[in-house]
Amino acid sequence: MNTPRYFALIPAAGVGTRLGATIPKQYMQLAGQPMLAHVLTTFAAASLISHVFVVVSADDGYIADLMAAAPHLQGRVTVLFHGGASRQESVLNGLQAIRQQVDEEDWILVHDAARPGLTQSLIQHLITTLGGDLVGGLLALPVVDTLKRGDQNARVAQTVERAALWAAQTPQMFRYSLLTRALILADAVTDEAGAVELLGLQPRLVEGSPRNFKVTLPHDVALAEMFLKE
Numbered sequence: 001m002n003t004p005r006y007f008a009l010i011p012a013a014g015v016g017t018r019l020g021a022t023i024p025k026q027y028m029q030l031a032g033q034p035m036l037a038h039v040l041t042t043f044a045a046a047s048l049i050s051h052v053f054v055v056v057s058a059d060d061g062y063i064a065d066l067m068a069a070a071p072h073l074q075g076r077v078t079v080l081f082h083g084g085a086s087r088q089e090s091v092l093n094g095l096q097a098i099r100q101q102v103d104e105e106d107w108i109l110v111h112d113a114a115r116p117g118l119t120q121s122l123i124q125h126l127i128t129t130l131g132g133d134l135v136g137g138l139l140a141l142p143v144v145d146t147l148k149r150g151d152q153n154a155r156v157a158q159t160v161e162r163a164a165l166w167a168a169q170t171p172q173m174f175r176y177s178l179l180t181r182a183l184i185l186a187d188a189v190t191d192e193a194g195a196v197e198l199l200g201l202q203p204r205l206v207e208g209s210p211r212n213f214k215v216t217l218p219h220d221v222a223l224a225e226m227f228l229k230e
């Protein structure tokens, strides 16, 4: 059996509705370059990553300019114009598009284009921790705030026990065959680990970093720039 390789798959076919920008948020300028360019550069520079695939919408009008302005990505990044109606669909479409280029037991690291604060050391930490794992896993952060469940009037209905709660991040790392099968079978999951859990498996939680947060709402932009300028 070949030594398993590690591939990055970046779902980048969203529109950033919650952010409310005039362009898809993954193309917003952060610290001098598009948000997606930070992510692609981090993975392209990671020596353990064999290749990077980025999934964009079929009518994406931005990726060509991004790639043209980033010669360091040439040969390391392949653009897949297979975005779907949901993140799950974009990821599954991407997996099916690369089936001739990866082996069943190769590892796929799925990472949101909206998490530009990812570092090479976080990638290394995830791969080192999970490399021999039978299931795979994800970066995540233990919850440190007290959590409240609100009612329809924004009144506290319940304080949620936070011990053992984690906030999922990405990359989420699973072997190609397991991940593809899980996503085909899953109904409307919001992350890859959720699909794998539906198979009755328990992905490993690997501590991530606050800088690897997802840029989702308008106030996230300044925070992301702060981390990227560190």
Ligand SMILES: Nc1ccn([C@@H]2O[C@H](COP(=O)(O)OP(=O)(O)OP(=O)(O)O)[C@@H](O)[C@H]2O)c(=O)n1
Residues within 6 Å of the ligand: 010, 011, 012, 013, 014, 015, 016, 017, 018, 019, 025, 026, 055, 083, 084, 085, 086, 087, 088, 090, 091, 112, 113, 114, 115, 214, 215, 216
């Ligand atoms: N149909 C979709 C929806 C989302 N994504 C990607 O999944 C990641 C995380 O999704 P999210 O933060 O929700 O991005 P958007 O869907 O763009 O944001 P919103 O929900 O606010 O529209 C992003 O990199 C986004 O581009 C995708 O590839 N295909």
Ligand SMILES: C[C@](O)(CO)[C@H](O)COP(=O)(O)O
Residues within 6 Å of the ligand: 087, 112, 167, 168, 169, 170, 190, 191, 192, 214
């Ligand atoms: C995959 C993820 O980033 C883990 O927290 C999250 O589920 C993505 O959710 P979104 O609504 O697609 O941003």
